[in-house]
Amino acid sequence: MATKGTTIAIIGAGFSGALLAVHLLDRCRQQDKILLVERNSQFGRGVAYATGNPHHLLNVRAGNMSAFPDQPDHFIRWLDSHAGTLGPCEPTGRDGFVPRRIYGSYIQDLIADRIWGCGKAMNLQLIHDSAVGLEPAPGGGFMMQVDGGRRYAVDAAVLALGNFPPGRDLVPSPAYAADPWAPGALEGIDRDATVMLIGTGLTAVDVVISLLDRGHRGPIHAISRRGLLPRAHAPVPAPLPSLDPATAPPQLSALLHAVRRAARQAEADLAAQGRGGGWRAVIDGLRPVTQSLWRGLDTTEQQRFLRHLRPWWDSHRHRMAPDVATRIGDARARGQLLVRAMRIRARHIDADRAAFDLVPRGGGPAERVIAARAVDCTGPGGNLAHTAEPVLAGLFRCGHIRADTLALGLDVDDDLRLIDAHGRADRRLAAVGPLTKGVFWESTAVPDIRNQVAALAAGLAAELMSNTQTEYVI
Numbered sequence: 289m290a291t292k293g294t295t296i297a298i299i300g301a302g303f304s305g306a307l308l309a310v311h312l313l314d315r316c317r318q319q320d321k322i323l324l325v326e327r328n329s330q331f332g333r334g335v336a337y338a339t340g341n342p343h344h345l346l347n348v349r350a351g352n353m354s355a356f357p358d359q360p361d362h363f364i365r366w367l368d369s370h371a372g373t374l375g376p377c378e379p380t381g382r383d384g385f386v387p388r389r390i391y392g393s394y395i396q397d398l399i400a401d402r403i404w405g406c407g408k409a410m411n412l413q414l415i416h417d418s419a420v421g422l423e424p425a426p427g428g429g430f431m432m433q434v435d436g437g438r439r440y441a442v443d444a445a446v447l448a449l450g451n452f453p454p455g456r457d458l459v460p461s462p463a464y465a466a467d468p469w470a471p472g473a474l475e476g477i478d479r480d481a482t483v484m485l486i487g488t489g490l491t492a493v494d495v496v497i498s499l500l501d502r503g504h505r506g507p508i509h510a511i512s513r514r515g516l517l518p519r520a521h522a523p524v525p526a527p528l529p530s531l532d533p534a535t536a537p538p539q540l541s542a543l544l545h546a547v548r549r550a551a552r553q554a555e556a557d558l559a560a561q562g563r564g565g566g567w568r569a570v571i572d573g574l575r576p577v578t579q580s581l582w583r584g585l586d587t588t589e590q591q592r593f594l595r596h597l598r599p600w601w602d603s604h605r606h607r608m609a610p611d612v613a614t615r616i617g618d619a620r621a622r623g624q625l626l627v628r629a630m631r632i633r634a635r636h637i638d639a640d641r642a643a644f645d646l647v648p649r650g651g652g653p654a655e656r657v658i659a660a661r662a663v664d665c666t667g668p669g670g671n672l673a674h675t676a677e678p679v680l681a682g683l684f685r686c687g688h689i690r691a692d693t694l695a696l697g698l699d700v701d702d703d704l705r706l707i708d709a710h711g712r713a714d715r716r717l718a719a720v721g722p723l724t725k726g727v728f729w730e731s732t733a734v735p736d737i738r739n740q741v742a743a744l745a746a747g748l749a750a751e752l753m754s755n756t757q758t759e760y761v762i
């Protein structure tokens with residue numbers, strides 16, 4: 289007699305959710321079903337890879353963007369096999385920085401291949417809708433409800449909701465874009481108008497590139513606490529391991545000291561060869577151990593990192609592709625882009641203008657900037673405990689999930705299973721990707737998420753899609 293099939297819902301089909309579906313399809317039995325739910329029309333792209341702008345480039349080299357940890361050249365091989373079909377900005381080898389929309393096509397192709405190439409069409413149901421409810425069902429599993437009203441009984445669910453937009457629509461005005469990734473965020477800005485960007489990270493960089501591509505000639509102000517722009521990528525030697533999590537100190541100051549020392553040494557070594565940028569090799573060398581180092585810090589030390597070091601970490605770790613850095617540098621050199629360390633003392637936003645009273649960091653006279661559009665570029669939003677996202681709000685309400693201790697996302701265990709208000713992990717409810725940032729810190733980019741996804745798929749398949757599966761009592 290055939291064993292009953294398992295149904296797993298994946299909510300969100302950006303990189304994380306789409307890749308999880310691919311892994312589960314590779315492992316599922318004939319009778320199993322994956323429901324992949326996405327509110328946007330494009331499955332597999334999410335926020336990062338939906339951009340149609342060919343000048344929005346990946347901030348990671350193509351050679352490190354494979355979707356599969358055990359096949360490091362997978363993306364490079366895919367690019368080679370699609371050469372000549374990818375439109376303008378053809379990629380430039382493994383060290384190149386490919387347009388993000390091409391990466392989205394790669395992920396979409398992985399899903400299409402499972403449907404058309406591997407005969408898994410019957411195991412996958414694409415649901416183009418918003419998941420608005422996920423309630424525990426009697427006898428285990430969940431009842432998932434989508435905005436259109438339909439309800440689906442599932443045995444397990446994975447939240448792959450990704451990056452939340454930075455701002456809440458505190459100021460509903462056409463002069464204020466709370467979501468820099470929303471399609472209309474830059475619509476209708478006069479080319480000579482002043483634009484104000486709140487934030488100076490990669491999101492602000494994206495917005496500047498979009499404005500320049502639209503022929504913007506007016507001044508662009510970008511402000512943040514420290515006024516730090518992301519550094520640029522440059523050719524670097526192989527990543528230099530500088531810290532071993534097994535022996536690393538659990539204090540932030542000692543870690544910082546060790547990293548600075550390693551960076552100084554790397555700079556000196558490279559300078560002796562007539563080269564620069566050795567610090568990049570040290571930062572890259574931290575990548576495989578960052579999660580362990582982060583988890584070795586207690587909450588107080590993690591909070592200190594967020595308060596004092598995060599802007600420096602972000603600007604060194606999340607770097608700009610060289611072509612992007614050149615355009616940003618040119619805009620600064622001609623005085624169009626003004627990047628400054630400023631604090632907002634007051635803001636007055638009405639229907640057609642956004643006025644900001646700014647105070648320079650470290651003191652100095654206040655300044656007023658009046659912009660035709662202000663864009664919130666402060667990076668993905670946190671504190672989900674107050675989210676209006678119905679599926680999360682419902683799970684919080686019934687105590688089925690809780691925020692992580694830093695309120696950056698959701699609390700999960702080592703296996704990505706969500707932890708409820710009483711501290712219990714639910715084997716049938718997991719989260720993946722940026723939602724788990726507070727617990728792992730490095731869980732927001734492809735090289736980290738692909739590891740999470742592979743491990744989660746293996747665990748789910750072993751527990752729920754095997755003929756000898758373990759029964760969990762909920």
Ligand SMILES: Cc1cc2nc3c(=O)[nH]c(=O)nc-3n(C[C@H](O)[C@H](O)[C@H](O)COP(=O)(O)OP(=O)(O)OC[C@H]3O[C@@H](n4cnc5c(N)ncnc54)[C@H](O)[C@@H]3O)c2cc1C
Pocket residue numbers: 299300301302303304305306325326327328333334335336337345346347348388417418419420448449450451452491494679720721722732733734735737
């Ligand atoms: C602008 C930008 C550029 C980036 N560039 C890079 C890069 O170059 N390299 C890199 O490694 N990383 C990059 N990242 C990091 C990025 O977080 C990851 O690479 C990855 O895209 C995260 O994917 P995700 O699926 O977890 O999240 P998302 O891409 O945010 O996808 C989540 C999806 O869930 C859907 N969703 C949410 N709630 C619901 C619901 N209730 N019902 C149905 N659907 C829902 C959303 O519509 C969305 O499509 C970038 C991030 C951003 C924001």
